[in-house]
Amino acid sequence: MKKLKYILILFSIINYAQGVKTFFESPEGKHFISADLHIHTVFSDGSVWPTIRVDEALKDSIDMISLTEHLEYQSHLRDIPHPDRNRSFQIAGGYVKNQPLAVVHGTEITKGMPPGHFNAIFINDANKFFDNEKKPLDFNKAIKEANKQGAFVFWNHPHWESQRRDGIARLDPVHNEIINKNYLHGIEVVNMSTFSEEALQIALENDLTIMGTSDVHVLIDWDFNNEKESYHRPLTFIISENRTLKSTSDALFNGDTFIWFHDLIIGKEENLKMVAHENFSIKSHGYDFKDYNSKQILKLELINSSVVPLKLRYTGEYNFHTEFNFFEIKPRSKIEVYLKTIKILDNLELPFEILNYVIAPKTNLSITKNISIK
Numbered sequence: 563m564k565k566l567k568y569i570l571i572l573f574s575i576i577n578y579a580q581g582v583k584t585f586f587e588s589p590e591g592k593h594f595i596s597a598d599l600h601i602h603t604v605f606s607d608g609s610v611w612p613t614i615r616v617d618e619a620l621k622d623s624i625d626m627i628s629l630t631e632h633l634e635y636q637s638h639l640r641d642i643p644h645p646d647r648n649r650s651f652q653i654a655g656g657y658v659k660n661q662p663l664a665v666v667h668g669t670e671i672t673k674g675m676p677p678g679h680f681n682a683i684f685i686n687d688a689n690k691f692f693d694n695e696k697k698p699l700d701f702n703k704a705i706k707e708a709n710k711q712g713a714f715v716f717w718n719h720p721h722w723e724s725q726r727r728d729g730i731a732r733l734d735p736v737h738n739e740i741i742n743k744n745y746l747h748g749i750e751v752v753n754m755s756t757f758s759e760e761a762l763q764i765a766l767e768n769d770l771t772i773m774g775t776s777d778v779h780v781l782i783d784w785d786f787n788n789e790k791e792s793y794h795r796p797l798t799f800i801i802s803e804n805r806t807l808k809s810t811s812d813a814l815f816n817g818d819t820f821i822w823f824h825d826l827i828i829g830k831e832e833n834l835k836m837v838a839h840e841n842f843s844i845k846s847h848g849y850d851f852k853d854y855n856s857k858q859i860l861k862l863e864l865i866n867s868s869v870v871p872l873k874l875r876y877t878g879e880y881n882f883h884t885e886f887n888f889f890e891i892k893p894r895s896k897i898e899v900y901l902k903t904i905k906i907l908d909n910l911e912l913p914f915e916i917l918n919y920v921i922a923p924k925t926n927l928s929i930t931k932n933i934s935i936k
């Protein structure tokens with residue numbers, strides 16, 4: 563047992579490799595780890611083998627996944643009986659070797675509402691969630707066991723219409739209890755095709771980590787990555803110091819995440835400020851250019867370095883020469899705009915709202931860009 567623990571600790575401080583694609587530019591000393599931490603396979607009620615989940619994640623260039631099989635629900639049990647509940651993780655973990663993907667051990671504690679469904683990730687033994695008679699532990703015992711194993715625990719789809727008919731995420735006393743005991747660490751604000759502003763509010767008020775997951779059961783390309791709609795699976799980006807499991811798990815416990823869902827970026831203000839700072843830049847071309855017959859109009863380049871469009875509303879006092887105050891910059895592209903500053907300036911502050919960056923219910927991120935004019 564001691565030896566196993568030693569191996570686990572050693573493994574957790576080894577760097578895992580980076581996926582081939584960079585979704586967002588990150589600041590020096592920070593890594594944005596792309597993660598989908600809620601996935602199913604045939605080992606619960608999904609319809610694919612664990613190795614397919616690994617291949618899908620590699621294809622999507624994701625850094626980290628967790629196969630979170632239901633403890634209480636296995637629809638393929640007759641054909642795939644597996645008393646060892648770690649098998650899904652073991653198969654995926656064995657298959658992924660030397661590939662740029664980390665597979666972390668997880669499970670889904672699946673109860674009627676309230677409580678609801680809860681993922682425990684970074685566990686070391688899913689079999690311990692059963693009693694001597696092989697029955698799943700009741701909710702309180704299961705949450706306790708997850709915490710005993712050092713797991714990061716998050717509430718899945720608190721707004722799921724099967725468990726909350728009005729689609730509103732809200733806390734029952736039992737949820738407040740596990741929050742107060744520090745047994746619950748995160749909450750899904752995005753699950754599959756749904757986004758809950760109420761869950762976002764709960765996350766902000768209770769200092770829970772903001773999570774977005776695919777909760778995929780079928781092939782990923784059937785639910786997402788649909789070319790016609792240009793969707794992709796929801797991802798949680800974990801703002802980690804380095805690419806070790808230890809640092810990534812610390813960042814999760816710390817609440818250092820943001821979500822990419824459709825064209826939205828959702829997260830705490832401080833985290834989205836960091837994303838905006840690194841991925842939205844403005845370059846000045848000065849007043850001396852040939853596009854217009856004037857040396858008093860300023861030419862600017864607005865650059866989007868991320869894979870997500872930037873939907874900007876300029877909120878300052880100046881007017882543009884060719885545009886209104888709304889701009890959309892496509893992924894990894896730039897646009898040129900002309901600003902009427904009236905006086906010739908050496909530097910300038912431009913305030914924007916980023917309409918698709920969400921920091922709270924009904925609230926966009928506001929930022930100010932400082933530009934020195936050449």
Ligand SMILES: [Zn+2]
Nearest residue numbers: 670679718719
């Ligand atoms: Zn669930």
Ligand SMILES: [Zn+2]
Nearest residue numbers: 600602670777
């Ligand atoms: Zn699930």
